[in-house]
Amino acid sequence: MRRLIEGYRLFHQTYYQQNREMFDQLALGQSPKAMVISCCDSRVDPGLIFNAAPGEIFSLRNVANLVPPFSPDGANHGTSAAIEFAVCSLKVEHIIVLGHAHCGGVSALLGAHEGDFIGPWMRVAEPARDAALAQVGDGDPELLHRICELETVKISLANLAEFPWVRERVAAGKLFLHGWYFDIEKGELLTTDNEAGTFERVV
Structure with missing residues (x-):
């Protein structure tokens, strides 16, 4: 303290x-142009990574940078509420889902930890785990973990695109969705092509 x-x-x-x-x-x-959905991992600070001043980024952080499916069922949905505020009230022009290396949430998804809340939360990303296993199998744990981290970004983007007011603004050319990934060890940033779904290093 x-x-x-x-x-x-x-x-x-x-x-x-x-x-x-x-x-x-x-x-x-406030009138930020970009929203960043990142992990609450203490090593991944969007403001620091992007050298952003206060007011530039509307930041949402949760375990494993997940966007859950659109589900207006009356329950508590902190992540969805933040997205709604950013899109409908602040009218941000860009939403970035920022994944990262060595994600503890992905470790939980792959079976390292269940817990009262982490396990159920990470079930949002089960399609990412299935996609990673289909690509890698279980022979190389490190590669499986990394591919799962990348696939988790894609799952969040897919879920994000299903929010009706996100979909409407994207269709109108007023909102753009991005998938990025930060490699802690190398300090590298990867971005994905939404069409091809592949990640490329930012030079």
Whole structure:
């Protein structure tokens, strides 16, 4: 806790004071152009990775950067609520699903951990696990894990495209969906072609 308090003090004395005008404007409202759906893993910080200033990214973080299927059933849906707010109220122009290497949620999906909440949540990505197993089998655990991480990004994109107000804005050319993947060890960013479904390294 001391480390966090000291970090706040340094922030307030330096960055905040140097950017008072920006924070005055941010206090009046937000108008981000992009939403990033990323994992809550402590090693993957979208603001840091993309060198973004406050107010540039509407950030949603959950276990394994998942988008569940559209299901307006009256239950608690924090992820879907955030997407609805970003699309319908903020009218973001881009939504990026950001996967990453060494994802603990994917480890749970592949059988390392069930839990009271993680296991049921990761069932959203069971089609990704099935696709990875079909490609790799169970002979190479590291490759299986990585392919499953990539496939999880695709599943989230597919689910995202089924939200009616997402679909409408995409069809109107007002919203664009992207699948990206961050390799922690190499610092590399991969992006996917939505048509081919393949990932390519950003140079």
